[in-house]
Amino acid sequence: MKSTNSIISGGVFNDSIEGGRAGAEIGIGPQGISAILADGTRFDLSFEAVELEIGGASGKMVFCRNEDKTLTIFTEDKRFIHSLSAAGSMLIEQKVAECLKTNRKRGRKSRRNVLTGLVLLALACWGIYEVVLYGARAAVNSLPISIDQQIGEVAMSSMDLQGGVLEDPVVTDAIQSMVARLAPHASVSGFEFDVTVVDADILNAFALPGGKIVIYTGLIKEANRPEQVAGVLAHEMAHVTKRHGLQRIGQTLGISGLATLLAGDLGGLAVLTELLAFSTINKYSRTHETEADLEGVRMLVAAKIDPSGLEEFFEIMQHEHGDVPAAIAWISTHPDHEDRIREIQNSFQEETTAGFEPLHLDWDEIVKRVNR
Amino acid sequence: MTSTLDFEIFQSPDFGMLRVQLEDGQQIFAETSAMATMDGNIKLKAGLKGGLGKSLMRGLGGESMIVNTFTAQNGSGEVTFAPGPPGDLLHYGLDGSSIMLQRGAFVAHSDGVEVTGKWEGAKGFFSGEGLVLLKASGTGDVFFNSFGAIIEVEVADDYYVDTGYVVAFEDTLNYSVTVLPGLSRGGKVKSFFFGGEGLVCKFSGQGKVWVQTRNVNPFLNWAHWYRPTKNKG
Known part of the structure; x- marks a missing residue:
């Protein structure tokens, strides 16, 4: 050779x-x-x-x-x-x-197999996700209200409120009177709504499971009329009656638990699991916010309070925080304000606009006391 | 296969260790923190080996990007190495060939050998071994570790190994990640989600596979229940 x-x-x-x-x-x-x-x-x-x-x-x-x-x-x-x-x-x-x-x-055959595998995996993830969302809701609704109250109390006592509790009866009575007017129209009876006004310059309010609501003087200051604060309160009360807090806990546990159960070894899937849990919680709470807006409007109308206050308040918030880029909104836990305003307007138009009774409160005096 | 290093693997298979007798000026390269003991005339130098790209791929393959170089100076000297997991150590002599190593299996290699990561993509992702496998190639000695003991299997026809038990294999083998064979389509899905016998590596062709006698993940699942938990006040 x-x-x-x-x-x-x-x-x-x-x-x-x-x-x-x-x-x-x-x-x-x-x-x-x-x-x-x-x-x-x-x-x-x-x-x-x-x-x-x-x-x-x-x-x-x-x-x-x-x-x-x-x-x-x-x-x-x-x-x-x-x-x-x-x-x-x-x-x-x-x-x-x-x-x-x-x-x-x-090569073509193996690429096709990989693609099929990925599609099946995505479908399985989506299925799990839907089952958990539905399961958490159903499970929470079957629990007694006393569980919400116990969790709310524990959360409240362990929470840093970032300010002192405001004792001025003129302010607290006014806020409590709004809650008292809304409470009979809650979709679920048995919740005791208890508002704490915290003296801090924070534009926020939140609700804990069971009925404890915290509202900051920073939010009261920004409101031009009492109906705006009543709108926010109705929104927070809706979170309570819809039991969103417990649902969140349930579905966080559910997603991570189920993913661990199914994935078995979490080596390569750990990142995927976390991403899934994160996006689920995020979307869920967006759903919750929208649901609370709609339920809040329903309660306001039933209590004969002008629901446009809630809408106005979102406009104020957008004005104050208008520099937040819209791209961030999709990932944030609160839906884009514009989306919310639109949604409230839509639901509001369907309700009757006649027969609202104004809140008889000296708002200027309340704002003056809060500013002191 | 010839070896350039004077070495001995002792205490096998339970807690194997590697002892290397280096001649004057001879070098051995080892993963970080593998060195257990060494003579006074051995000099240690840490650094990226094979450039940034290769180091990065090694990093993605579950190894440190840094490789320690041990050199004997002014006469011969002895170094011993111990791998991280409780298990065995194995030697493989490369003669221009390559072997693929599981994540984190690399312990040490002699001069003339290069260890880097190799992108495995979807195959690596589904195997649960990460997207990058380690590849040792060149001419010389390579040492790798297992969790548990190591069994050497000469593959003829098709051979299936659960992904968690693969330690290393010769690159002459065809390998693919697949669901357990012999099941119906529904059975495959069922076994994947509920049977725990999800994915297996299918080897075919000619070459050797090294299989470990324990799998890390079931061990972790077993140990998990004995972990002390902190009470959050």
Whole structure:
């Protein structure tokens, strides 16, 4: 055989080699493929006898075998298959072409399988997500209200309110009177609504499970008329009656618990699980906010309080915090204010606008006392 | 297969350790914190090996980006290494060939060997072994560790190994990640979600696979129940 025209490194499988395998230099001659081990042992495969296959861990290794598969010469060198094709033998050129064709077909099939796998996984995740959302809601609604109250009390006592409790009876009585007017129209009876006014310059109010509501003087100051504060209170009371706090706890536990249960080993799936839990909680609370807006409006109308106060208050908030880019809104727990205003307007138009009774409060005096 | 290093693996298989006798000027490269003991004339140097790209891929493969270099100076010297998990150590002599290593399996290698990460994409993701596998190639010695003991399997035809038990395999093997074979389509889904026997590596072709006798994740699940919990006041 003539000397080889290109030397390529690879290896040989053969039972005559100690350990059955050794590294070798691969050559292509006019009649066949040769492999020479480091100790000089030479193996030959003729083009006629050779069977080609592409595979290995990388999927790029070329295996050349004889008919009974007792000798295998392999290499991962990219030049090999092209050199083989160009070796000058019609027979081997044909074998290379066939081998490449099979390899391409296999590649397409495996890509299709991966895609199918990903789609199935996504579907399974979505299914779990829906089941948990529904399950948390159903489970919470079957629990007695006393659980909400106990959780609310624990939360309240362990919470840093970021300010002192305002004792001025003129202010607290006014706020309490709004709650008293709304309370009989709650969709679920049995909740005791208890408002705490905290003296801090924070534009916020929140509700805890069971009926404890905290409102900051910073929010009262921003309101132009009492109906706006009543709107916020109705919204917070709706969170309580719709039991959103407990639902959130339930679904946080549910998502992480179920994901752990299903995934088993959390090695590679840990990140995915966390992402899923995060996005679920986030979307859920957006749903909650919208639900609280709508339920709040319903309560306001039932209590004959002008519900446009809630809408006005969102406009104030948007004016005050208008520099928040809209892109952030989708991920934040509170839905975009504009979305909320629109939603309130829509639901409000369906309600009757006649017969609202104003809140008889000296608002200027209240704001003056809060500012003191 | 020939070896360039004078080495001994002792205390196998339970808590195997590697002892290397370095000649004057000879080097060995080991993962960080693997060194247990060494003679006074061994010099340690820490650094990125094989450039930033290769180091980064190694990092993605569950190894430290830093590799420690131990060099014997003014005569021969001895170094011993211990891997992180309780288990065995194995030697493999590379002669221009490559082996693929599971996440974190690399312990040490001699001169002439390169260890880097290899992107495995979806295959790696579904195997639970991460997106990057380690690949050791070149000519020389490589040492890798297992969780539990190591069994060497010469693959002929198809061979299935649960993804959690694969330690290493020769790169001449075809490998794919698949659901347990022989089940109906519904059975596959059922076993994946509820049977715990989810995904397996399917090896075919010619080459060796090293299988460990314990799997880390079931062990963690078992140990989890004995963890002390903190009471949040």
